[in-house]
Amino acid sequence: MGGAQDIPLNDTGRQQAAELASELKQLPIQLIVTSPLSRALETAQIASADMHISIIPSPDLIEVDRGDAGGMPRKEAEAKFSQVYKDWFEKSVEDSFDIRLPGGETKGAFVNRINTCLLDVCHTQPEEHIAISTHSGVIWNFFKFLVKTDNIDVNHCQISKAIYLHDTGEFIATD
Numbered sequence: 770m771g772g773a774q775d776i777p778l779n780d781t782g783r784q785q786a787a788e789l790a791s792e793l794k795q796l797p798i799q800l801i802v803t804s805p806l807s808r809a810l811e812t813a814q815i816a817s818a819d820m821h822i823s824i825i826p827s828p829d830l831i832e833v834d835r836g837d838a839g840g841m842p843r844k845e846a847e848a849k850f851s852q853v854y855k856d857w858f859e860k861s862v863e864d865s866f867d868i869r870l871p872g873g874e875t876k877g878a879f880v881n882r883i884n885t886c887l888l889d890v891c892h893t894q895p896e897e898h899i900a901i902s903t904h905s906g907v908i909w910n911f912f913k914f915l916v917k918t919d920n921i922d923v924n925h926c927q928i929s930k931a932i933y934l935h936d937t938g939e940f941i942a943t944d
Contacts, residue, residue: 772835772873778808785926786815792928798822799896804830804903812926813902824902829886832904836873846870862913883907884915891933916940 778786793816803813805826813824838846838854847854856868857876866877874882890899901908905923912921916931917940923929930943 772833772839773806773831774840775806776808776840778811782808782812782926783815786812789816789926789928790818793817793900794820796900796928797898798900799898800825800894801900801902802827802830802890802894803901804828804832804907806831806904809902809904813900816902816926817900827886827890829882830901830903830907832906833876833879834872834874835870837871838873862910879906880910880914883910887911887915888938891935911940912942916942918942 789812798817798820800822801813801817801824803809803824803826805828809830810824810826817824835841835846838850841849850870853868853870856865857870860868862876862880866880867875869875887901890901905925908929909921909923912918912923912929912931920942931940932943933940
């Protein structure tokens, strides 16, 4: 459970980022906004190495702060924070907005942080084709709450696409 901990990208992640580069080159990306955590930032740098585009770090794209459970193996966190951990992962997202692991942020604060950031990126960046390099929890919550879909499949180092419609303020998932 890396969470907001700055756990570096490993060799598998570097290989996945290098493989992602060929897919990314096929898209008209003009800018990458990334989490400043080294694993997301390095992924963006590797995947866009030959593209000569700007990479802008945004602290609002950091994964959820799991507080005292951050960086702990899942089983250890589950044993140490059994009821809170169970509620965090087993209750519906909407019913768990006020839950926080000790020392961490609530799910509601996390969702609000990333949604505000992504909407701000769409409203303030002049580029039309923006890539986001971030963490699975950020991507999952983006698709759940801004794209408003329950069909969410998030894997490491994948491209998931959405279009922001400025006239309606909505995001639409695309292929």
